[in-house]
Amino acid sequence: MQKINEPARQIDVLRQVDVLVVGGGPAGLVAATAAARQGARTLLVERYGCLGGLATGGLVLYMDAITDKAHERVIGGLPWEVLQRLDARGGLVEDAPLRLHVDSELLQAVADDICLESGVELLFHAWGVAALVEKGRVIGVVIESKSGRQAILASVTVDATGDGDIAAFAGARYELGSQCIGLNLKVGGADRARYQQFQREQPERARELREEIKRRGGFPLGLGSTPHSDIGVYWVNILGLSAWGRPGGGEGDVHAYFAGELSAIDVQHLTHVQIELRRRILLSLDFYRQHVPGFENVRLLAFASQIGTRESRRIAGVHLLTKEEVQAGMTFPDAIGRAGITYDPIGSYQVPYGSLVPEAIDGLLVAGRCISVDHWTLQGARLIPPAMMTGQAAGTAAAMAVASGVAPRHVDTAALQRQLVADGVIL
Ligand SMILES: Cc1cc2nc3c(=O)[nH]c(=O)nc-3n(C[C@H](O)[C@H](O)[C@H](O)COP(=O)(O)OP(=O)(O)OC[C@H]3O[C@@H](n4cnc5c(N)ncnc54)[C@H](O)[C@@H]3O)c2cc1C
Structure with missing residues (x-):
């Protein structure tokens, strides 16, 4: 392919924050809420004009993997709070016990509310287009919008773009998976x-x-x-x-x-x-x-206004959660939550914190369908409630990293688990 050189240019720094979340889908809106509730100055950048990602713009309206095989709820915390708030506004329907479908439009409003009430600053209509990396650490992101090209600096960035855009721009290793691309x-x-x-x-x-x-x-x-x-x-x-x-x-x-x-x-x-x-x-x-x-x-x-991507980049993390581990019912000392799995006898499984931490890049966590799992495990891990669950852990851990002045990979995982449990997460 023919190439040209882009001239270097100076750009404005729009904000400097503690935690920057890029992507406002199920994972991102929960990550930003969790970080802000921990007291971090948090900005959420989303390329479209609403939160919710595939669960709103993608018209993916069934909340799968909330329960285990015995129909016991295995997802609590912020994902459950979002659904309860939605229910209170008439935006949820339960067509069998814990088989929940959402209203795509009311979920946008509930997502705005939970983020704003928690102190998240929202920036819509802005794409994350490059990672700013210094000595192997992400220090912020370049965005592009109708206002042009601008920078946001952050102590920790959470990549919740679904496609792992920011991690890839930062040079993180990843596997590129492919599944049917839909349009609901x-x-x-x-x-x-x-x-x-x-x-x-x-x-x-x-x-x-x-x-x-x-x-x-x-x-x-x-x-x-x-x-x-x-x-x-x-x-x-x-x-x-x-x-x-x-x-x-x-x-x-x-x-x-x-x-x-x-x-x-x-x-x-x-x-x-x-x-x-x-x-x-x-x-x-x-x-x-x-x-x-x-x-x-x-x-x-x-x-749907948003095309239905099921799988793209899976970022290589400190831990790669595999089919063998899930099927063996493995538990992890750094578990950050649990997800139901309907197509495997195990019924539910734990996700380790290491699946949210890129193997080599600092200043960055990933959440949602781009976390470090293998292709098989992604079939369940990418579902909306598990994606939100990983968002809660990433946002909480990002804020804890900032508060204690350590890299996300060095967050005290026992303290992280205590905080997550206190916030309703089921480990
Ligand atoms: C056709 C289809 C059917 C599905 N069926 C179900 C189902 O029945 N039940 C279920 O639970 N799950 C289902 N899923 C899976 C589920 O919808 C997704 O895996 C889940 O939404 C992932 O959440 P996420 O936050 O990681 O990513 P997404 O929902 O994709 O959200 C990512 C967000 O980031 C934004 N973004 C992306 N790149 C950038 C960028 N560079 N800069 C700024 N913003 C950016 C996007 O606009 C979006 O808002 C289905 C998926 C598809 C495609």
Whole structure:
């Protein structure tokens, strides 16, 4: 590829803070709240105009992995507080015990409130585009926005971009994973009871129709609850594309399902997927309207404004949490929380602090779906409640590192655990 040199230039330092969180998704909004509640001057930078990431803009509205196999809740703390606040505002629906779906719009408002009430300063419409690194330590981030290019200096930065952008810019080692990239949607006018009756009474016909839409290049459509399902409003989870030109999916092993050759950090791939998915979703809706009972009057209300990246960079950390460790039910002396796992007999597992600490870069923690886990473990660790759980630990640890004047890797993990437990986290 042809190259040019960018001229060096001087830029303004917009803020100097204790803790900078980049990315305001489930992990980032919780990380910033946790850091601010520990007394750290905290700034949260988000590229779009709302918090919540895939749980709002991505229209991913089911809060998975909250419970273990026995349906006991294993996630508490700030993630649970966010959900309770949402419930109090009518933005949560429980369609079976602890099967929780959120309202994408009210969650944005609840996220604003919890951050602002905790003392977080918010900066929307700003992208983190470079890491400022001095002697192996991240000392801040360069952002770009309508105000141009500016710097934010921070004692500790939390990378909650989902894609590990800041860690990668800082030179951290990572593995680049790939899974189907989706694009969720919200529909109105659906009759789920009629659809479920059809599935019960004619399972073979329902299966044939799912196969037929896949053959035509579209997607099977399921109806996920929203607080407005009483008037036919549902969210639809689209598996998406795993390769150029053919829809992802197929029955069988979930991990073969979640593989692919498209990169969620390649802007040309993202553009292709965005256009292809819009086309294939409209085709799917037309097919369902014509052929599937319950969908006769279905209407498209919204495409997600945020593309559905399931996996991209997993930052190499002090600890790599692996399938073998999860399946062996390993516990860790530096555990920072627990997550439910629906597809493995173990039922729930611990996440160690070492999975949030980049192996070689200082001044930086990672949270959310870019933490140090292997591809298999990410299927569960990336889910929204576990992502929030890692955010709480990263934000708390960042503030503790600042308060005690140590690098995040040297935070006293016993003290961190005491604080997390005091704040409702289930270890
Ligand atoms: C199609 C699909 C279906 C899914 N289904 C479920 C499900 O049913 N249940 C479940 O629990 N989970 C599900 N997930 C997983 C879950 O949605 C994500 O893994 C989770 O949202 C990860 O949270 P996060 O905060 O790490 O990242 P994200 O939600 O991706 O948030 C990252 C945030 O950082 C911002 N950002 C990114 N880069 C920058 C930058 N350089 N500068 C500034 N801001 C930046 C983004 O705008 C975003 O707000 C699904 C995911 C997909 C894609």
